Amino acid sequence: MIKIENLCKKYGDFSVLENISTEIHKGDVVSIIGPSGCGKSTFMRCLNLLEQPTSGKILIEGQDILDKKADVNKLRMKMGMVFQSFNLFSHLMIIENIMLGPVNLLKKTRQEAYDEGMQLLEMVGLASKAMNYPDELSGGQKQRVAIARTLAMHPDIVLFDEPTSALDPTMVSEVLAVIRKLASQGMTMMIVTHEMNFAKNVSNRVFYMDEKGIYEDSPPQQIFENPQRPKTKEFIYKIRTYNYVIEDKKFDLYAFNAEIEGFLKNQLFDEKRINKVLLICEELIYNCIFSATGEKFSPISFTLQYSQQKDETQIDFLGELIREGIADKADAISTSIVRKSVRDISCTDGRLTVLLL
Numbered sequence: 091m092i093k094i095e096n097l098c099k100k101y102g103d104f105s106v107l108e109n110i111s112t113e114i115h116k117g118d119v120v121s122i123i124g125p126s127g128c129g130k131s132t133f134m135r136c137l138n139l140l141e142q143p144t145s146g147k148i149l150i151e152g153q154d155i156l157d158k159k160a161d162v163n164k165l166r167m168k169m170g171m172v173f174q175s176f177n178l179f180s181h182l183m184i185i186e187n188i189m190l191g192p193v194n195l196l197k198k199t200r201q202e203a204y205d206e207g208m209q210l211l212e213m214v215g216l217a218s219k220a221m222n223y224p225d226e227l228s229g230g231q232k233q234r235v236a237i238a239r240t241l242a243m244h245p246d247i248v249l250f251d252e253p254t255s256a257l258d259p260t261m262v263s264e265v266l267a268v269i270r271k272l273a274s275q276g277m278t279m280m281i282v283t284h285e286m287n288f289a290k291n292v293s294n295r296v297f298y299m300d301e302k303g304i305y306e307d308s309p310p311q312q313i314f315e316n317p318q319r320p321k322t323k324e325f326i327y328k329i330r331t332y333n334y335v336i337e338d339k340k341f342d343l344y345a346f347n348a349e350i351e352g353f354l355k356n357q358l359f360d361e362k363r364i365n366k367v368l369l370i371c372e373e374l375i376y377n378c379i380f381s382a383t384g385e386k387f388s389p390i391s392f393t394l395q396y397s398q399q400k401d402e403t404q405i406d407f408l409g410e411l412i413r414e415g416i417a418d419k420a421d422a423i424s425t426s427i428v429r430k431s432v433r434d435i436s437c438t439d440g441r442l443t444v445l446l447l
């Protein structure tokens with residue numbers, strides 16, 4: 091459906107993409123992963139000509155969209171794009187945001203555009219918000235509207251650039267659910283994402299980008315469980331960390347839990363394992379640390395580390411209030427599930443480290 095040949099992109103003398111060649115087939119759901127700055131966004135933006143590629147060919151159904159004679163606007167309409175920030179018009183109602191493209195560019199009647207817009211809003215679960223303004227919607231809802239707006243243009247392929255990274259952790263799943271639904275309906279998509287679990291479950295191909303190109307192109311099972319090339323291995327097996335500062339005893343436990351949950355989902359933890367980690371964190375914070383620290387409180391830095399290669403999870407608490415004695419308390423934690431899940435606890439003044447099984 092789309093064939094890319096020797097695509098190159100330079101900014102001045104700085105080369106970002108070199109000789110990318112690949113083919114996207116109808117129904118493909120391609121997740122694009124890779125380190126920050128490797129050119130994922132640039133690649134997407136080159137595909138629908140938001141950036142002008144320096145050289146190469148992008149063939150859509152045999153037509154090169156970089157050819158000077160090509161009807162760029164028409165071809166570009168075949169590619170919808172959903173951005174990190176939703177880019178809705180704040181002075182227009184939701185339904186009007188969706189009708190705008192079909193009326194102005196596809197020359198549909200207002201009635202046609204309205205009827206179809208309502209159907210799309212229903213599909214993304216937001217029919218009841220049609221007459222609201224964007225500012226009256228949550229981030230997750232706005233992103234679902236942005237997806238409906240893109241679909242209203244009947245694109246052959248939808249490109250997503252980190253569609254959930256501007257959202258609160260609690261809203262990520264509603265947007266991913268819509269993308270998952272599109273995938274199941276056979277929509278062709280390319281998705282730049284940091285949500286590894288999602289990439290693994292939703293796509294049939296994963297591009298790992300590095301060294302100015304598509305460094306490894308494999309099915310998700312292979313990329314995540316048995317990556318072939320050295321840099322992919324390094325990326326997949328990297329130890330990932332999540333940090334949080336507990337400012338006082340009234341910190342927001344629910345937000346903290348939601349963030350840990352998001353982090354661990356990305357590391358492919360299942361729900362049972364995530365709940366175990368949440369329970370252990372809560373026990374350690376309230377029953378070991380808080381109960382040992384009396385009235386005076388100074389911030390405690392929390393770090394959760396996960397090494398995929400060793401399949402090892404480590405929790406560290408750092409702060410002035412951490413005293414050696416806390417380890418005994420931690421040893422004696424009441425809940426059996428916690429005791430059963432901990433491999434090792436060590437505590438020195440200033441640091442409590444817990445290794446999980």
Ligand SMILES: Nc1ncnc2c1ncn2[C@@H]1O[C@H](COP(=O)(O)OP(=O)(O)OP(=O)(O)O)[C@@H](O)[C@H]1O
Binds near residue numbers: 101
């Ligand atoms: N308009 C521009 N002018 C000059 N350099 C740019 C421009 N846009 C991007 N770059 C550079 O090109 C490289 C690739 O950027 P790009 O945004 O595509 O990376 P990315 O993989 O999407 O990163 P991230 O995961 O952080 O979003 C970076 O080194 C970036 O600094």
Ligand SMILES: [Mg+2]
Binds near residue numbers: 130131132
């Ligand atoms: Mg980017």
